[in-house]
Amino acid sequence: MEADRHQGRAGVLAQKSRQLEIFANSSPADKPTENPEVAKRVASYLSSRCRRPVRVVFTDNTSTMITVKRESDYTVRLHHMFSDAPSGVLNALAVYLKWPRHRASNEKLSRYIKANGSLIKPARRRARELTTRGEHFDLKAVYEKLNARYFNGEVTDEITWGRPLRGRRRRSIRFGCVDHEAGVIRINHSLDAPFVPEFFLEYIVYHEMLHCLVETRLSQGGRTLSHHSDFKRRERQFEHYRDAVKWQNENLHRFLGKRGR
Numbered sequence: 001m002e003a004d005r006h007q008g009r010a011g012v013l014a015q016k017s018r019q020l021e022i023f024a025n026s027s028p029a030d031k032p033t034e035n036p037e038v039a040k041r042v043a044s045y046l047s048s049r050c051r052r053p054v055r056v057v058f059t060d061n062t063s064t065m066i067t068v069k070r071e072s073d074y075t076v077r078l079h080h081m082f083s084d085a086p087s088g089v090l091n092a093l094a095v096y097l098k099w100p101r102h103r104a105s106n107e108k109l110s111r112y113i114k115a116n117g118s119l120i121k122p123a124r125r126r127a128r129e130l131t132t133r134g135e136h137f138d139l140k141a142v143y144e145k146l147n148a149r150y151f152n153g154e155v156t157d158e159i160t161w162g163r164p165l166r167g168r169r170r171r172s173i174r175f176g177c178v179d180h181e182a183g184v185i186r187i188n189h190s191l192d193a194p195f196v197p198e199f200f201l202e203y204i205v206y207h208e209m210l211h212c213l214v215e216t217r218l219s220q221g222g223r224t225l226s227h228h229s230d231f232k233r234r235e236r237q238f239e240h241y242r243d244a245v246k247w248q249n250e251n252l253h254r255f256l257g258k259r260g261r
């Protein structure tokens with residue numbers, strides 16, 4: 001969650017978290033996997049559907065599942081999970097190639113990618129140290145309480161305090177984020193302070209935990225939406241939601257104005 005001085009409506013903040021990037025329009029430097037026969041078969045299927053030549057390359061990329069270069073021909077780089085996709089998924093792919101904003105096909109592809117997430121090779125994990133015990137708050141305790149109370153214990157990502165930032169004055173602050181690839185929720189270290197009420201820390205942790213469970217959506221323009229209406233509805237289920245938003249609006253300057261420790 002990110003907050004800055006230029007908030008719009010109370011409580012509606014510029015919030016971001018890292019998401020698995022599903023669609024990309026530029027060609028990333030992903031390594032092709034050897035699967036020329038299947039690639040040819042999928043390509044000819046897509047060609048017949050799109051009525052134009054389609055070239056298919058399978059990859060073992062970790063973050064971008066579909067990349068399309070649209071010239072007179074289409075060049076499609078696909079994660080190898082698509083090598084045995086059912087025809088319904090390939091049809092959705094063909095529709096996506098022609099109409100990238102087509103909603104139903106976007107959703108179908110997103111679901112397929114999600115369902116086959118186990119085939120995505122985990123990104124090389126940084127050696128990481130998880131710190132949950134702070135000076136004032138024990139993140140693990142907060143996390144476990146929320147997981148039991150609101151999420152039926154379904155959140156499996158780990159949690160840690162982020163590293164403290166030093167020195168510079170900040171114009172905006174990210175209170176928390178989820179590294180989906182590493183499976184880690186990071187909470188801004190500046191929340192481990194005596195003036196921060198426990199319900200506010202809980203709200204930030206709750207928000208990030210929600211990101212671990214609620215699927216993102218694609219907007220009409222193909223952008224990933226994290227804070228869509230369903231997310232917001234569930235966010236309001238946090239017991240102290242209104243107090244937390246109010247506290248944030250009234251106290252944001254204390255995080256922004258202050259120099260880091």
Ligand SMILES: [Zn+2]
Pocket residue numbers: 001015016017207211226227
């Ligand atoms: Zn968020």
